[in-house]
Amino acid sequence: MRLGPNGTVLDAAAPARALPARARWRRRLRSRAAIGLLMCLPLVALIGGLVAYPFFYSIYLSMLNKRETAFIGLDNFRFLMTRDVFWQVVQTSFVFTGLAVFWKAVLGFTLALVIHTVPTGGQRIWRGLSLIPWVMPLALSSLGWWWIYEPTHSALNWLLVLIGISPKPWLSDPYWAKVAVILVNVWYGTPFFMITYLAGLKSIPAELFESSAIDGASGLQRLRHITLPMLKSIIAITMLFSTIVTLATFDIVRVLTRGGPRQSTHMFGTYAFELGIASGDVPLGAAVSLFMFPILAVSAFFILRGIRRSTV
Amino acid sequence: METRTRRDFLKTGAAGAAAASVLGFPHVARAQTKLTFGLWDHWVPGANDVLKGIVTDWGKGNRVDITIDFITSIGNKLQLTGAAESRAGAGHDIIAFSTWDGTFYKDKLEPMSDVAEALIKKYGPFNENATYLSKQDGRWVTLPSPIGSHTYPHETRMDYFKQHAGVDVQDIFPADVKKRDKKKVDGWDWKAFLAVAKKVNAAGFPIGASIAENTDSNDWLGPLFASHGSFPMDNKGNITIDSPATLEVIEYLRELTQHMPKDIYGWDDASNNRWLISGKGSTIFNPPSAWAVAKRDQPAVAAQVWHHDVPRGPKGRYRGSLPFTWGIWKFSKEKKVAKDLLLFLSDRETQWKLITASQGYDFPQIMSFQDHPVWKEIGPPVGGQYNYPVRGDEKLIVAGWPAKPEFGAQVYSKWLLPTMVGKVTSGGTKPQDAVKWAAGELEGYKRG
Numbered sequence: 038m039r040l041g042p043n044g045t046v047l048d049a050a051a052p053a054r055a056l057p058a059r060a061r062w063r064r065r066l067r068s069r070a071a072i073g074l075l076m077c078l079p080l081v082a083l084i085g086g087l088v089a090y091p092f093f094y095s096i097y098l099s100m101l102n103k104r105e106t107a108f109i110g111l112d113n114f115r116f117l118m119t120r121d122v123f124w125q126v127v128q129t130s131f132v133f134t135g136l137a138v139f140w141k142a143v144l145g146f147t148l149a150l151v152i153h154t155v156p157t158g159g160q161r162i163w164r165g166l167s168l169i170p171w172v173m174p175l176a177l178s179s180l181g182w183w184w185i186y187e188p189t190h191s192a193l194n195w196l197l198v199l200i201g202i203s204p205k206p207w208l209s210d211p212y213w214a215k216v217a218v219i220l221v222n223v224w225y226g227t228p229f230f231m232i233t234y235l236a237g238l239k240s241i242p243a244e245l246f247e248s249s250a251i252d253g254a255s256g257l258q259r260l261r262h263i264t265l266p267m268l269k270s271i272i273a274i275t276m277l278f279s280t281i282v283t284l285a286t287f288d289i290v291r292v293l294t295r296g297g298p299r300q301s302t303h304m305f306g307t308y309a310f311e312l313g314i315a316s317g318d319v320p321l322g323a324a325v326s327l328f329m330f331p332i333l334a335v336s337a338f339f340i341l342r343g344i345r346r347s348t349v
Numbered sequence: 350m351e352t353r354t355r356r357d358f359l360k361t362g363a364a365g366a367a368a369a370s371v372l373g374f375p376h377v378a379r380a381q382t383k384l385t386f387g388l389w390d391h392w393v394p395g396a397n398d399v400l401k402g403i404v405t406d407w408g409k410g411n412r413v414d415i416t417i418d419f420i421t422s423i424g425n426k427l428q429l430t431g432a433a434e435s436r437a438g439a440g441h442d443i444i445a446f447s448t449w450d451g452t453f454y455k456d457k458l459e460p461m462s463d464v465a466e467a468l469i470k471k472y473g474p475f476n477e478n479a480t481y482l483s484k485q486d487g488r489w490v491t492l493p494s495p496i497g498s499h500t501y502p503h504e505t506r507m508d509y510f511k512q513h514a515g516v517d518v519q520d521i522f523p524a525d526v527k528k529r530d531k532k533k534v535d536g537w538d539w540k541a542f543l544a545v546a547k548k549v550n551a552a553g554f555p556i557g558a559s560i561a562e563n564t565d566s567n568d569w570l571g572p573l574f575a576s577h578g579s580f581p582m583d584n585k586g587n588i589t590i591d592s593p594a595t596l597e598v599i600e601y602l603r604e605l606t607q608h609m610p611k612d613i614y615g616w617d618d619a620s621n622n623r624w625l626i627s628g629k630g631s632t633i634f635n636p637p638s639a640w641a642v643a644k645r646d647q648p649a650v651a652a653q654v655w656h657h658d659v660p661r662g663p664k665g666r667y668r669g670s671l672p673f674t675w676g677i678w679k680f681s682k683e684k685k686v687a688k689d690l691l692l693f694l695s696d697r698e699t700q701w702k703l704i705t706a707s708q709g710y711d712f713p714q715i716m717s718f719q720d721h722p723v724w725k726e727i728g729p730p731v732g733g734q735y736n737y738p739v740r741g742d743e744k745l746i747v748a749g750w751p752a753k754p755e756f757g758a759q760v761y762s763k764w765l766l767p768t769m770v771g772k773v774t775s776g777g778t779k780p781q782d783a784v785k786w787a788a789g790e791l792e793g794y795k796r797g
Contacts (some may be wrong), residue, residue: 102797103755104456120793121786122763176424188612188620189629209561209615211776297562297764298614299771314425314432315762317453317755321796 099323113324122300123325126308130329133215133304134283137222138276141283144223145230145275150264152231153238164232171228179292182221183208186293211301214294218302221289226282230275237271238264270344277340281333305329382413384683384690387434387441389427389497389673390419391707393641399706400496407693413686422447422497434678442681443691448482448747449758451491451674458490459677459684461691465489468695472715478745479672479714485754491674492691493714495700499636500712500745501568501669502737506554507655507730509631513552514545522657524725524732526740534741535661539573542660543605549631550608556632557609557624559616559767560602560774566616566767568669569634569659571748574598574766576662581760581791582752588791590769591784594664599773599780606774614775626650634659634669637710637734644729652729657736658743670745672714709734759794 056064065071102109117123152163170178185193186207194204207217245263254262265272287306290296296303296311303311305325313322386404391397397419408415418441420427428450434440435454451458465483469475475483479493503518510516521533546556559566574580579594606613610624622639624630626647633639643651659668675694677687693699700718704711709723719738727734739745748766749757760766769787772778778786 104797116793116796121789188615189610189624189627206612206615209612209775214615294615295562295617299768299776300562300764310425311763314428316759317449318759318796319432319436 095323095327098320099327101320103318103320105320113321114328117321117324117328122303123308125300126303126305126325127328129215129302130284130304133219133222133286133302134280137219137226137283138279140219140223141226141230141279142272142276144227146234146272148227148231149234149238150260152235164235167231168228170225171232175225175288176292178225179221179289182217182224182289183293186217208294209298211298214298214302218286218289218293221293222283222286225289226279229279233271233275234268237268241267273340273344277337280336284329284333382683382686383416384408384413384443384686385416385418385441386690387418387420387427387430387444389445389447390421391496392638393707393710396496396703396706396708396711400703403694403699403702404690407690411686411689413690415690420445438678438680440678442683442687443675443677445494445496446491446674446676447497448671448673449749449754449761451676452482452485452754452758454676455485455490457679459679459681459687461489461492461677461688464492464688464692464695467692468492468715472697473717475714476670476672476716476739476745478670478747478750479674481750482672482747482754483674491676492695494673494675494694495703495711495713495718496707497673498712498714499638499671499710500737500739501565501572501634501636501659501671502656503632503659504625504635504637504639505632505655505657506625506630506650506653508653509549509552509554510545513554513631514548516541516545518655518657519730522655522736522740524735529741534658537658538661539576539601543601543608545632546605546608554629554631555609557613557616557621557630558634559613559618559620560606560771561614561616561767562764563616563618563767564671564761565618565621565635566764567748567761568671570766570770571750571761572659572667572669572746573602573662574748575667575746575750576660576665577601578662578664580751581749581765581787582756582794584751584753586753586756586795588788590791591788595784596780599770599783602770603774603780614771625654636712637708637737640733641708641710648729654733655730655736656734658741661742666741666743667746668739668743670712670747672712672747709737712738756791756794760791763790763794765790 066075098105099113100108100110102112148167152160152167155163185191188207188209191204191207193207197204205213207213241264245267246259249259249263284304285306286304287310290302290304290307291310294302296307305328309322309325311322312325313319388397388400391400401417404415404417407413420430422428427445427447430440431444431446431450431454434444435457446454461483465475466489474480475493479498483489483491483493505518507518510518521530521537523529542556549555558569560570574595577594577598579590579592579598581588581590583589613620621630621633621635622642625633625635625639626643628647628650637656640651640654640656643654659666675691677684677691681687694703695715697715697718700713700715701721704713704718704721705723709721709727713719713721724734724737725732747757747761749760751757752760765787769783772783772786773780
């Protein structure tokens with residue numbers, strides 16, 4: 038630092054400038070900010086290449102005509118809104134997601150509570166077993182489910198008949214086909230909820246339960262006034278995350294029904310595939326897949342804001 | 350070792366010589382050239398090996414280093430590979446396309462008119478269906494390939510038909526076209542088929558044909574509608590589905606489906622195969638893959654399977670067909686060598702080997718190649734596949750024809766026909782409403 042005759046600072050950076058350029062660079066590179074930035078670069082590149090670029094590219098694609106020779110703005114979206122099949126896809130996607138996320142949350146929570154009551158030593162085996170559906174490759178397990186539902190030789194129907202229940206047209210009737218795909222999604226996704234809720238349960242201080250028990254609180258009261266409020270943020274986060282993933286379901290529908298019967302089980306992802314790849318209309322397929330984005334963005338905003346407010 | 354080149358090929362006839370002079374093809378690569386070939390992964394054991402051997406030998410003889418990738422069509426992988434390469438502008442020099450896919454990329458593919466026309470001059474025309482799919486806007490954008498190409502004849506349990514319906518398909522469609530009795534062949538129409546369907550169903554062996562989101566559904570429904578004069582769209586882009594013929598077929602199907610399994614609305618492409626092989630079904634519409642699996646797993650069933658012509662309708666007899674094609678990307682740096690290889694693979698001698706290796710599953714798209722002996726010789730029953738190539742008055746089509754391919758592809762891939770039919774026969778929609786729905790969908794297909 039250089040000072041003037043009256044003691045005022047003339048040039049705070051003077052000593053630094055006095056250094057040779059190479060040394061200055063070396064010094065800057067050694068600063069915490071520079072190291073932090075450098076270490077983030079691979080991640081930034083990864084997100085840029087695998088998230089941001091495809092996202093913006095798909096927006097660009099969705100605004101082209103079928104031949105990809107002209108920019109048509111939002112015409113693809115307007116066109117979709119005039120199609121019956123698209124609205125059927127919207128309806129199926131929301132019914133599927135709503136029911137699947139709800140049941141995954143309920144079953145995951147119940148399973149977590151049950152496993153939490155098992156003595157610590159025995160929990161490991163139950164945790165491990167419960168996670169099997171989630172760790173299996175989904176395309177593979179969906180294939181297994183296909184054999185269970187197989188229209189002509191369904192193993193599940195064989196069991197139903199054995200216990201006196203009439204066989205169901207699992208994949209050949211729109212109602213049962215929807216039940217079938219939701220069931221597989223619930224089977225696959227419940228362990229994610231279970232393991233997250235279990236971790237949350239373990240983080241609740243035992244003293245809270247002990248003191249409430251001394252005060253005479255029933256199990257239901259403890260659940261309502263201690264467990265659920267303490268897990269509120271985790272429940273919100275898991276449901277948000279699961280909503281995003283469930284709305285993007287592809288494998289299960291593709292393997293089990295291919296969107297049928299009569300297009301009744303198409304989700305955004307499978308319908309986008311049918312339009313974009315199988316029918317050669319990539320811009321329209323991109324438009325279908327982007328329909329999810331504003332819905333998910335708005336839901337994420339409100340859920341995350343709710344969590345932030347409740348934790349402040 | 351095979352050393353035949355396009356020049357050799359063209360030398361074998363005056364027409365070929367003329368074509369060579371027009372095309373000005375140089376001899377294939379002098380220095381070691383690299384070529385990549387994305388091929389459909391054949392399900393018939395050993396067929397890939399024969400093809401690989403043929404291609405590799407040709408490469409050695411012509412100083413071309415060829416890399417072959419066999420790409421499965423399971424999970425749409427072949428379709429995805431084509432889509433990815435077309436966008437990336439990189440990948441294989443030559444790639445196989447299933448039915449419609451080559452039409453999607455016509456602007457990104459090297460024109461093949463020189464190769465196709467040289468073959469036509471030498472061997473005669475490709476079948477009309479293959480021409481419809483490969484020739485776009487007056488030029489050949491892909492080359493019809495025998496590998497993976499197939500048709501959808503009846504695949505019938507002749508014992509069930511004879512025993513329960515009194516119909517002898519072996520007598521109507523013998524393994525020698527000269528022995529056919531025209532009256533009997535003409536009598537095999539959709540009305541006769543319905544009568545048989547009722548009888549075999551009553552006996553506990555229903556016919557099996559899916560009405561679902563799969564290619565098999567298109568490949569029997571498309572011909573059924575066509576044989577009554579019902580087409581979704583004409584070749585000028587006019588929507589023609591709303592017609593008395595369409596309603597007539599829907600009514601027909603309403604009755605026919607009463608005598609079919611209830612689960613056909615959930616079937617996939619393999620379901621009808623299993624239906625026949627299990628011994629439950631009396632007939633399906635399928636290439637000989639069901640027979641081939643039965644030969645391995647249920648030889649007694651296979652020995653009773655006879656392939657024959659589909660029923661005739663008031664407006665003709667149509668059979669479903671799904672050709673595969675080969676395309677050369679414009680981004681390829683070895684287009685001329687790629688064309689040489691495709692010309693060699695399309696040569697009669699080479700295709701003979703390939704058809705033999707596929708045990709007759711691969712269906713040649715050059716019409717004069719249908720005299721391959723495999724379909725007459727293979728069995729049991731010997732002659733059971735004789736009618737797999739078209740022997741009589743059938744016309745090969747793909748559901749969606751005769752619409753322009755850009756619209757026809759959507760008719761096919763968006764399952765217009767099975768959905769329209771299923772709405773009525775399973776969903777209880779009125780036929781007129783289902784047809785109106787289909788017409789509305791077709792209007793959407795015209796989006797530019």
